[in-house]
Amino acid sequence: MTKWLRENLWRHITGVIMCLFALFPLYLVVITSFNETGSLKITSFIPTDISFANYRLLFTDERIPYMTWMKNSLVIASFVAVTSVVIGAASAFAFSRLKFKGKRAGIQVLLLIQMFPAILALSAVYVIMERVYTFAPGIGLGTQAGLILIYLGGAMGVNIWLLKGFVDSIPTELDEAAKIDGATAVQTYWLIFIPLAAPVLAVVALLSFIGTFNEFILARLFLVDMESRTVAVGLQQFIGGQFSENWGPFAAGSIIASIPIVIIFLSLQRYIVSGLTAGSVKG
Amino acid sequence: MLTTLIRGKVAFVIKAISLALITAVLVMLTQSAFAQEQYAIALFLAIAIILLNYTYFSKKRVPLKFFLPGILLLTAFVITPILYTVVMSTYNYRTGNYISKEQAIERIKALAVESDANGTAFDIVVGKFRGEFALLASDINNSSYFISTVSDRIPLDPESLEIDEIGVAQSAPDFIPLPPGKVSSSKAASLRFKYEGEYFLTIESLNVGVVLRQTLEYLQPTDQFRSLITGALYSDNGNGNYANVDDREEILEPGWRDPAWFTNFARLVQDERVRTPLFSVFIWTVVFASLTVVTQFAFGLLLALALNKPIRGRRIYRSILVLPYAMPSIMSILIWGGMFNTEFGAINEIIGRQIAWFQDPTFARVAVILVNLWLGFPYFYLVCSGSLQAIPSELLEAAAIDGANPRQVFRRITLPLLLQILSPLLIASFAFNFNNFNLIYLLTGGGPKQQLDGEIAGATDILISYTYQIAFGSNIQDLGLASAISVIIFIIVASISLYGVKRSKVLESFS
Numbered sequence: 001m002t003k004w005l006r007e008n009l010w011r012h013i014t015g016v017i018m019c020l021f022a023l024f025p026l027y028l029v030v031i032t033s034f035n036e037t038g039s040l041k042i043t044s045f046i047p048t049d050i051s052f053a054n055y056r057l058l059f060t061d062e063r064i065p066y067m068t069w070m071k072n073s074l075v076i077a078s079f080v081a082v083t084s085v086v087i088g089a090a091s092a093f094a095f096s097r098l099k100f101k102g103k104r105a106g107i108q109v110l111l112l113i114q115m116f117p118a119i120l121a122l123s124a125v126y127v128i129m130e131r132v133y134t135f136a137p138g139i140g141l142g143t144q145a146g147l148i149l150i151y152l153g154g155a156m157g158v159n160i161w162l163l164k165g166f167v168d169s170i171p172t173e174l175d176e177a178a179k180i181d182g183a184t185a186v187q188t189y190w191l192i193f194i195p196l197a198a199p200v201l202a203v204v205a206l207l208s209f210i211g212t213f214n215e216f217i218l219a220r221l222f223l224v225d226m227e228s229r230t231v232a233v234g235l236q237q238f239i240g241g242q243f244s245e246n247w248g249p250f251a252a253g254s255i256i257a258s259i260p261i262v263i264i265f266l267s268l269q270r271y272i273v274s275g276l277t278a279g280s281v282k283g
Numbered sequence: 284m285l286t287t288l289i290r291g292k293v294a295f296v297i298k299a300i301s302l303a304l305i306t307a308v309l310v311m312l313t314q315s316a317f318a319q320e321q322y323a324i325a326l327f328l329a330i331a332i333i334l335l336n337y338t339y340f341s342k343k344r345v346p347l348k349f350f351l352p353g354i355l356l357l358t359a360f361v362i363t364p365i366l367y368t369v370v371m372s373t374y375n376y377r378t379g380n381y382i383s384k385e386q387a388i389e390r391i392k393a394l395a396v397e398s399d400a401n402g403t404a405f406d407i408v409v410g411k412f413r414g415e416f417a418l419l420a421s422d423i424n425n426s427s428y429f430i431s432t433v434s435d436r437i438p439l440d441p442e443s444l445e446i447d448e449i450g451v452a453q454s455a456p457d458f459i460p461l462p463p464g465k466v467s468s469s470k471a472a473s474l475r476f477k478y479e480g481e482y483f484l485t486i487e488s489l490n491v492g493v494v495l496r497q498t499l500e501y502l503q504p505t506d507q508f509r510s511l512i513t514g515a516l517y518s519d520n521g522n523g524n525y526a527n528v529d530d531r532e533e534i535l536e537p538g539w540r541d542p543a544w545f546t547n548f549a550r551l552v553q554d555e556r557v558r559t560p561l562f563s564v565f566i567w568t569v570v571f572a573s574l575t576v577v578t579q580f581a582f583g584l585l586l587a588l589a590l591n592k593p594i595r596g597r598r599i600y601r602s603i604l605v606l607p608y609a610m611p612s613i614m615s616i617l618i619w620g621g622m623f624n625t626e627f628g629a630i631n632e633i634i635g636r637q638i639a640w641f642q643d644p645t646f647a648r649v650a651v652i653l654v655n656l657w658l659g660f661p662y663f664y665l666v667c668s669g670s671l672q673a674i675p676s677e678l679l680e681a682a683a684i685d686g687a688n689p690r691q692v693f694r695r696i697t698l699p700l701l702l703q704i705l706s707p708l709l710i711a712s713f714a715f716n717f718n719n720f721n722l723i724y725l726l727t728g729g730g731p732k733q734q735l736d737g738e739i740a741g742a743t744d745i746l747i748s749y750t751y752q753i754a755f756g757s758n759i760q761d762l763g764l765a766s767a768i769s770v771i772i773f774i775i776v777a778s779i780s781l782y783g784v785k786r787s788k789v790l791e792s793f794s
Contacts, residue, residue, distance in 0.1 A: 028622065121769075128364065254611075
C-alpha cells in the first residue's frame with residue numbers, strides 16, 4: 001500500500017459514495033423525464049430509448065399551462081425578493097445604526113415572531129384576506145397580489161434579521177466620518193451603506209427568491225385558478241391531484257423549474273455560504 | 284451617482300408625488316373597507332396613512348422613516364395573525380362553533396322550520412307585485428292560483444292569468460317576474476311569504492316554493508329559545524350553545540364561538556383523547572429533530588474531513604454534493620415520495636424487497652429521516668468545511684508534536700472546537716426541523732395513521748403537522764385546540780432558539 005493510497009483512498013471512497021447518494025434521485029428524475037410510460041419505475045439504469053414526449057406535453061397541452069406557472073413563480077418570487085430586500089435593508093439599517101427608544105425590545109420582538117409556527121397562523125391570514133376580498137377583490141383571497149403581500153410580510157422578519165447581522169459587521173468609522181462631514185442618516189444610508197451592502201443584498205434577495213419559489217402551502221391554499229398557480233402547486237397536481245401518479249411530466253417539469261435555481265445557486269454558492277456564516281464582505 | 288443628483292427640491296417633489304399616490308390608493312381602500320363594514324381593516328389603513336404622511340414629511344422621526352414600511356407589513360401579515368391565533372386559543376373555535384352569537388341566533392331561527400304534514404309545495408314564479416317582492420304560486424293539481432307577498436295572500440282568477448302547457452301560471456296582472464338569474468341573489472330568497480296561519484311560503488329553488496312553519500322562537504329579554512311545538516326552553520349553556528334547560532345534553536346547532544379561557548389548554552393535559560396522541564407526537568418530534576440534526580451533521584462533517592485536503596477532483600465532488608441543497612426542496616421531497624412507493628418505487632426495486640414503506644410506522648420513520656438526511660447533509664458539509672478552515676493549524680500541529688494520533692486530535696481538539704463554533708447553527712437546525720412541515724406533509728402526510736377510534740395522529744406526524752390536521756383536517760376542525768398547541772410549540776421553539784441566541788451572544792450588542 002503506497003502512502004497515497006493510505007492517505008487518500010478513504011477520502012475518495014467517502015466522496016464517491018456520498019456523490020452517488022446525492023445523485024441517485026436526481027438521476028432517476030432525469031431518466032423518468034425521458035421515459036414515455038410516465039412511471040417512476042426503473043426498467044434499466046441506462047435508458048434505452050429517449051423520448052421527449054413529457055417535455056412536449058408541458059409546452060403543448062392546453063390543459064397544462066406550464067409556461068404560465070413558470071412565469072407566475074418567477075414573477076412572484078422576483079417581486080418578493082427585490083421588494084422585501086429594499087424594505088428590509090432600510091429596517092436593518094435603522095436597527096443596527098440609529099438610536100431610538102424601544103430598539104432592544106423591537107429586536108427581541110422581531111426574533112420572537114420568527115419562532116411562531118407560521119403555518120398555524122394560516123387560518124388568521126386566510127380570514128384577513130377573505131375580508132380584504134370583500135372590499136378589494138384585486139388584492140384579496142385568490143389573487144397573486146394578495147399572496148405577494150403575505151409573502152412580503154413573512155419575509156420581513158428573516159430578512160431584517162439577516163441584513164442586520166451584516167450591517168453590524170460594517171465598521172462604524174465609515175458612517176461616523178460621513179456624519180462629521182455633515183451627512184444625514186438618510187444620506188449615509190444611500191451613499192455609504194447601500195453601495196457597501198450591495199453584494200449581501202443580492203445574496204439575501206436570492207435566498208428570498210429561492211424560499212418563495214419553494215413555498216407550497218400558502219400558494220396552494222390561495223391560488224385556486226389553474227392559470228394563476230405557481231409551478232410547485234401546478235406540478236404537484238400531476239402526482240397528487242387530478243392527473244394522479246403521472247411522473248413523466250412531473251419529472252420533466254421539475255427539471256426545467258430547477259435548472260435556473262440550481263445554476264444561480266452553484267454560481268453564487270461561495271457568497272451564499274460565507275454570507276450566512278461569517279457576515280461576509282470586508283470593507 | 285443618481286442619489287447625489289436627485290437631492291433638494293427635486294427629491295422633495297418626487298417624494299411628495301409618490302407619497303400622494305400611495306396615500307390616494309390607501310384612502311380609496313380605506314373608504315371601500317369602511318363601506319363594506321370591515322372596520323378593523325379600515326382603522327389599520329387609516330393609521331397607516333397618518334403614520335406614512337407624518338413620518339415622511341416630518342424632519343424628525345428619522346428612525347421611523349427607515350422601518351415604517353417593514354413594520355406595517357409585519358403588523359398586517361405576521362403580528363396580527365399571531366395575536367389572533369393566541370386569542371383563538373382561548374375560544375371554543377371549532378366545527379359547529381365558527382360564527383358569532385348573533386349569527387348563530389339568526390342561523391338557528393332560519394334552520395328551525397318544518398314543512399306541514401303533507402309537505403305542500405307550489406310551482407312558483409318570483410317577481411314583484413305592486414312594487415313588493417311576491418311569489419306567483421300555482422297549484423297545478425287543483426288549478427288554483429294565488430299571489431303571495433310578505434303581508435298578503437291574494438287568490439287569483441285563472442282567467443286573468445297566462446298559464447303554460449303544464450298548468451303553471453307565468454304572469455299575472457300587476458306582477459312583474461324577476462329575471463331568473465337575479466332570483467338567488469335578490470332579497471326575495473330569504474323572505475317569508477304569507478300562506479296560512481303560522482305557515483308561510485318560502486323559495487326552495489328557482490321554480491319551487493315550499494310551505495313551512497317556524498318551530499323555535501327567540502325570546503330576546505331572557506336570551507332563550509322556545510320550541511313552538513313542545514314549549515321546551517333552550518338557554519345559553521356558557522359553552523357556545525343553546526341547551527335544553529331540562530336536558531343539558533340536547534343542544535341547538537349551530538353554536539357560536541365563545542371564550543373558553545383555558546379549557547383548550549386544560550384539554551391538552553386532561554382529555555385522554557388529546558393527551559395520548561399529543562404526547563407520542565411530541566416524543567417523535569423531538570426524536571425526529573434530534574436524529575435529523577445528528578445524521579446531517581455527522582455525514583456533513585465526515586465529508587468535510589474527507590475533502591479537507593486538496594485531493595484530485597475535489598471541485599467536482601463539491602459541485603455534485605451541493606446539488607441536493609440547491610434543488611427546490613418541494614420537488615425533491617415529492618420525488619423521494621415516489622421512490623419509496625411499494626409497488627413501483629426505485630428503492631424496493633434496488634433492494635429486491637416489497638417493503639410497504641409508508642404503511643409501517645418504523646419504516647416510515649426511517650424513510651423520513653433518510654430523506655431529510657439527503658436534503659440537509661450538503662448544508663452541514665458546507666458549513667463544516669468553512670469552520671474546519673477556521674481552526675488554527677498550530678493547535679493541531681502542537682497536539683501532533685505532543686504525540687497525539689490523528690484520531691485523538693480529532694476527538695480531543697477538532698470536534699469540540701467545531702461543536703462550539705457550530706452550536707448556534709445546530710440549534711437553529713433543530714428548531715427548523717422541529718417545525719419541518721413541508722417534509723412530513725408532502726412525504727408521508729403524517730401517516731401511517733392509526734384507524735382506531737378516529738384518532739388522527741400518524742406515526743410520522745410531528746407537532747406542527749398534527750396541529751395542522753386538527754385545524755384544517757377533513758374530520759372535525761378545531762381551531763381553538765390547534766391554536767392552543769401552536770402557542771405551546773411557540774413557547775418550546777422560542778426557548779430553544781433563545782438559548783441558542785444567548786450562546787451565540789447575538790443580542791450582546793444591544794445591552
